[in-house]
Amino acid sequence: MASPAQKSKGASETRVVRTRRTVQVAALVVFLLLFAAAIGPWRFPIPPELFLRIDPLVAAVTLLSAQTLSRSIIVSIALFALPVAALGLLTERAFCGWLCPLGTVVDISDRLFGVRQARRHVAVPWLKFAVLGAVGLGGLAGLSLLFLVDPIVLLTRSLTLGAVPGTQAALKRLADLPAVGPIASLLPYVGLPQWVYRSSIISAGILIGVLALSAMGRRFWCRNVCPLGAMLGLMGRAAVLRLRIGQPCAGCDACVRACKMDAIKGGEKAAYISAECVSCYSCVGICPEGQISIVGPVRHESRSVQLNVPRRRVLQAGALGIGWALLGKFDVGAARSESGAPVGNPYLLRAPGAAPEQEFLRRCVRCAQCIKVCPNGALQPALAEAGAAGFWTPVLVPRINYCSEPCNACAQACPTSALEPFEIREKKWLFIGTAVIDRSRCIAWNSDKVCLVCDEQCSYKAVYWQTVDGRRRPFVNDQVCVGCGICENKCPVGPEAAIRVFNFGDKRDWTRERQKRFRASARPLGEQYTLLPIE
Amino acid sequence: MAKGISRREFLILAGQAGALLAGAGVVRSLGQSSKATAVVPRQRLGNPELLAVAHGDILGKSEREAEALLRACLEPLGGIKTFVAPGSKVVIKPNVAFMRTPEQASSTNPLLVTAMATLCLQAGPREVVIFDHTIDTPADVCLSMTGMVEAARKGKAQLVSGHEQSAYQQVSIPRGRVLTSAEVHRVVLGADVLINMPIAKVHGATGATLGMKNLMGVVWNRGVWHSSSSLDQCIADFSTAYPATLTVIDGQRVLLTNGPKGPGRTEDKHAVVAGVDPVAVDAYSAGLLGFAPERVAHIADAARMGVGQMDLRKVRVVKVS
Numbered sequence: 001m002a003s004p005a006q007k008s009k010g011a012s013e014t015r016v017v018r019t020r021r022t023v024q025v026a027a028l029v030v031f032l033l034l035f036a037a038a039i040g041p042w043r044f045p046i047p048p049e050l051f052l053r054i055d056p057l058v059a060a061v062t063l064l065s066a067q068t069l070s071r072s073i074i075v076s077i078a079l080f081a082l083p084v085a086a087l088g089l090l091t092e093r094a095f096c097g098w099l100c101p102l103g104t105v106v107d108i109s110d111r112l113f114g115v116r117q118a119r120r121h122v123a124v125p126w127l128k129f130a131v132l133g134a135v136g137l138g139g140l141a142g143l144s145l146l147f148l149v150d151p152i153v154l155l156t157r158s159l160t161l162g163a164v165p166g167t168q169a170a171l172k173r174l175a176d177l178p179a180v181g182p183i184a185s186l187l188p189y190v191g192l193p194q195w196v197y198r199s200s201i202i203s204a205g206i207l208i209g210v211l212a213l214s215a216m217g218r219r220f221w222c223r224n225v226c227p228l229g230a231m232l233g234l235m236g237r238a239a240v241l242r243l244r245i246g247q248p249c250a251g252c253d254a255c256v257r258a259c260k261m262d263a264i265k266g267g268e269k270a271a272y273i274s275a276e277c278v279s280c281y282s283c284v285g286i287c288p289e290g291q292i293s294i295v296g297p298v299r300h301e302s303r304s305v306q307l308n309v310p311r312r313r314v315l316q317a318g319a320l321g322i323g324w325a326l327l328g329k330f331d332v333g334a335a336r337s338e339s340g341a342p343v344g345n346p347y348l349l350r351a352p353g354a355a356p357e358q359e360f361l362r363r364c365v366r367c368a369q370c371i372k373v374c375p376n377g378a379l380q381p382a383l384a385e386a387g388a389a390g391f392w393t394p395v396l397v398p399r400i401n402y403c404s405e406p407c408n409a410c411a412q413a414c415p416t417s418a419l420e421p422f423e424i425r426e427k428k429w430l431f432i433g434t435a436v437i438d439r440s441r442c443i444a445w446n447s448d449k450v451c452l453v454c455d456e457q458c459s460y461k462a463v464y465w466q467t468v469d470g471r472r473r474p475f476v477n478d479q480v481c482v483g484c485g486i487c488e489n490k491c492p493v494g495p496e497a498a499i500r501v502f503n504f505g506d507k508r509d510w511t512r513e514r515q516k517r518f519r520a521s522a523r524p525l526g527e528q529y530t531l532l533p534i535e
Numbered sequence: 536m537a538k539g540i541s542r543r544e545f546l547i548l549a550g551q552a553g554a555l556l557a558g559a560g561v562v563r564s565l566g567q568s569s570k571a572t573a574v575v576p577r578q579r580l581g582n583p584e585l586l587a588v589a590h591g592d593i594l595g596k597s598e599r600e601a602e603a604l605l606r607a608c609l610e611p612l613g614g615i616k617t618f619v620a621p622g623s624k625v626v627i628k629p630n631v632a633f634m635r636t637p638e639q640a641s642s643t644n645p646l647l648v649t650a651m652a653t654l655c656l657q658a659g660p661r662e663v664v665i666f667d668h669t670i671d672t673p674a675d676v677c678l679s680m681t682g683m684v685e686a687a688r689k690g691k692a693q694l695v696s697g698h699e700q701s702a703y704q705q706v707s708i709p710r711g712r713v714l715t716s717a718e719v720h721r722v723v724l725g726a727d728v729l730i731n732m733p734i735a736k737v738h739g740a741t742g743a744t745l746g747m748k749n750l751m752g753v754v755w756n757r758g759v760w761h762s763s764s765s766l767d768q769c770i771a772d773f774s775t776a777y778p779a780t781l782t783v784i785d786g787q788r789v790l791l792t793n794g795p796k797g798p799g800r801t802e803d804k805h806a807v808v809a810g811v812d813p814v815a816v817d818a819y820s821a822g823l824l825g826f827a828p829e830r831v832a833h834i835a836d837a838a839r840m841g842v843g844q845m846d847l848r849k850v851r852v853v854k855v856s
Contacts, residue, residue: 040673172699191675191696375673404672405634406680443762450832451761452740457670459634461793465739472739490670492758528737530792530799 014285016294020097024104031101035159039188040375041409041424049369051101052415053080055152056088057135057228058365062416064139065362070355072417073363085235092236096222096229097278102151102210103222109211110218110260122216123262124224125276126310129234130317132227138321143328143389144416145321147366149227154206157368157392161197161381162204164372168195193401195377199392203368203381218260222278233275237306243277243284245270246291255283255292275307328361328389339506345385346502349396349433349483352403353411353422356509363418366392370410370419376401378485379410396432398485398501403432405459405484422512428460428534429519431507433483435463435476435499442498444473454487454499463487463499464526474499479522480531577729580618580780581811583843586819587611590856592805593646594787598689601646602653608783608807609654611853618728618781619658626726627651627663627692628779630733630749631681632670633796640788641797643734645682647785647807651730652690663690666722668697668752695722703755710840711772713763718755719777731779731813735786735804735823737794740766742831743824744795745817746782747774771836774813778842782816784808786823814843815850
């Protein structure tokens with residue numbers, strides 16, 4: 001039994017539809033390959049976070065929410081996001097129909113749901129404009145709410161937190177097998193520490209939820225929720241390449257059924273809603289009268305209707321966005337020191353190169369790309385420790401793993417420069433935090449044991465020892481310590497380490513030049529100790 | 536819609552697959568006992584009363600020169616054939632714990648490691664493995680920064696990184712005073728010949744790190760040694776149960792400050808020290824760092840437990856160059 005919503009196959013499949021499908025699959029494959037390749041500081045000519053950088057909504061909201069625009073943001077937007085925004089001006093929502101990896105994943109999920117979906121078709125097309133309003137005005141109020149709803153951000157984070165650890169574990173198992181082992185071992189995943197991420201079940205659940213929306217009609221997410229789609233739809237009103245539905249129209253509604261976006265108003269005089277059309281062109285070959293065609297800039301007699309965007313809803317949602325942003329600022333967990341660091345959590349550590357905390361929160365879209373590239377799996381999504389405005393922002397958790405010395409992967413990968421890119425040599429003076437020894441718990445201090453693991457491990461020689469009361473005891477040179485967390489990670493005292501990295505002092509508020517000067521003026525301390533040169 | 540498989544069929548199939556997997560798991564777990572097993576002592580080879588010290592500069596030179604120096608050093612001990620029998624399994628354990636370059640003298644000179652692998656291969660072993668459980672992670676980066684990836688390739692040896700806990704097996708240390716058991720990597724447990732090849736460095740906790748200290752790198756949990764009542768005693772304890780067949784100390788360039796990780800002040804000593812007695816080798820090599828052997832507690836502890844001879848007057852030192 002064929003449902004009316006099911007598209008008839010074969011004859012109606014035009015060349016343009018086949019091309020579009022090929023492009024879709026190719027774009028998804030490229031996205032997944034780049035995603036898989038995004039590990040560590042190794043870069044290719046194409047940045048692995050390409051899709052995040054080309055996302056025009058990420059660019060737009062970052063422009064709204066960031067207080068200061070660094071050079072790296074501007075360069076990234078000009079290089080990657082602007083061309084895609086230009087594509088939006090050219091062809092309505094072609095990004096959604098042809099390139100968006102989440103859109104393609106939803107298409108696949110729609111197929112899996114098959115006939116079942118049409119029974120409860122839900123259409124709330126205004127909702128996505130309201131979401132866009134909330135994201136835009138929330139951004140103006142200083143909070144990037146994108147993390148909840150941007151399709152690329154959502155997909156990247158869900159795959160990172162939800163799918164990567166399990167995949168890595170499976171690959172490690174494969175590498176143990178005799179037949180496929182040697183091949184599997186070639187993958188960099190196998191040689192890296194097993195990654196575990198907090199809240200991975202929530203992230204995976206959200207993606208599964210988005211896919212399950214297929215039960216309420218094709219492209220449910222794209223039709224009703226996606227703010228990127230809403231933005232491209234608005235821009236698409238001025239599109240150059242458009243659909244043309246000509247006359248005579250028999251009113252058979254074949255095009256209406258073929259359209260997965262509810263973009264065609266049927267009846268005797270069929271017309272389409274340009275803000276909803278994703279340029280999939282499934283309708284083009286389906287018209288028995290052959291009246292649907294793609295027209296260029298010259299012939300502008302195309303019949304389209306404007307979608308009635310409910311301004312009131314948009315403003316209401318915008319007020320919610322602003323409210324959320326403000327609540328984030330007055331949240332108890334987010335009570336902040338003068339420098340912007342949360343007072344409630346002295347252990348909150350960001351990745352190296354992070355902008356000062358307040359600015360960081362304005363820029364970070366919580367795409368988890370930094371978490372994905374961290375080869376040590378040391379970066380984790382924040383739960384409550386960064387305040388309500390900091391949910392899912394990256395935090396360094398030394399007890400899980402530490403920040404590896406010859407690596408700047410996270411800052412290179414950040415699409416919005418919440419982590420500002422840096423050279424590896426700069427790592428010696430970019431402060432993440434400062435290690436402090438709890439002498440009451442340190443076994444080299446409180447029980448005269450020969451431990452000094454922290455001194456042994458310290459990559460920057462910030463931890464040193466001196467003989468006190470006839471025993472070697474560890475000390476921290478706070479001008480040298482950058483807070484990489486290797487000491488906290490390796491400290492044999494448990495469950496909490498006796499040496500812990502604090503964010504106090506918050507030296508990352510300082511300019512990089514000042515951080516360097518502070519580091520350069522350090523004095524050598526301790527026995528058998530040579531201070532490392534700054535350059 | 537065409538139906539491929541009914542719910543009942545699916546459940547039955549899933550049940551069968553589950554039972555198969557569970558069965559495989561049981562069979563696999565029968566193969567490996569989780570209890571601590573007694574160590575089968577590795578065959579002791581060579582003359583423990585001999586110590587060979589070779590002097591010659593190979594810094595910045597080629598593998599060929601390193602091989603010549605190493606061969607000369609092993610000559611007084613009877614050559615590599617004394618230790619590596621045809622068909623045996625050889626494991627070379629360098630010290631490549633940290634992400635440092637060979638020039639910084641925090642890791643064993645890769646030229647010497649290649650030379651050792653090449654020498655071993657000439658004796659016709661079944662396999663030669665270069666093994667370390669690096670401290671810095673990712674291990675792959677550490678192994679390539681220290682030059683071990685290249686060293687293994689040039690020496691035609693297998694490189695094994697011990698970063699998976701599943702590859703370790705709990706073994707008991709019957710004579711241990713503080714350390715009574717440890718998880719040791721299976722590759723090391725299965726070796727017929729263990730060649731310990733550390734670099735001589737100062738060390739915050741133990742004063743010096745030489746041969747016996749380097750074998751900490753074949754166990755999984757090193758933190759418990761540090762938090763035990765005596766790290767030095769743990770090192771000595773481990774050497775009672777699992778000494779190396781042959782210890783070769785890289786004294787080409789030694790690290791004198793900021794040890795063991797460095798970088799720090801280094802000094803070029805151009806030496807290679809080899810011997811069968813782990814205590815005697817360490818006692819002699821401590822001198823490269825300016826230590827009297829009795830000032831390094833784990834050497835003294837091991838000597839006291841009868842692992843070897845700390846008194847260098849009772850050992851014959853053969854110098855070659």
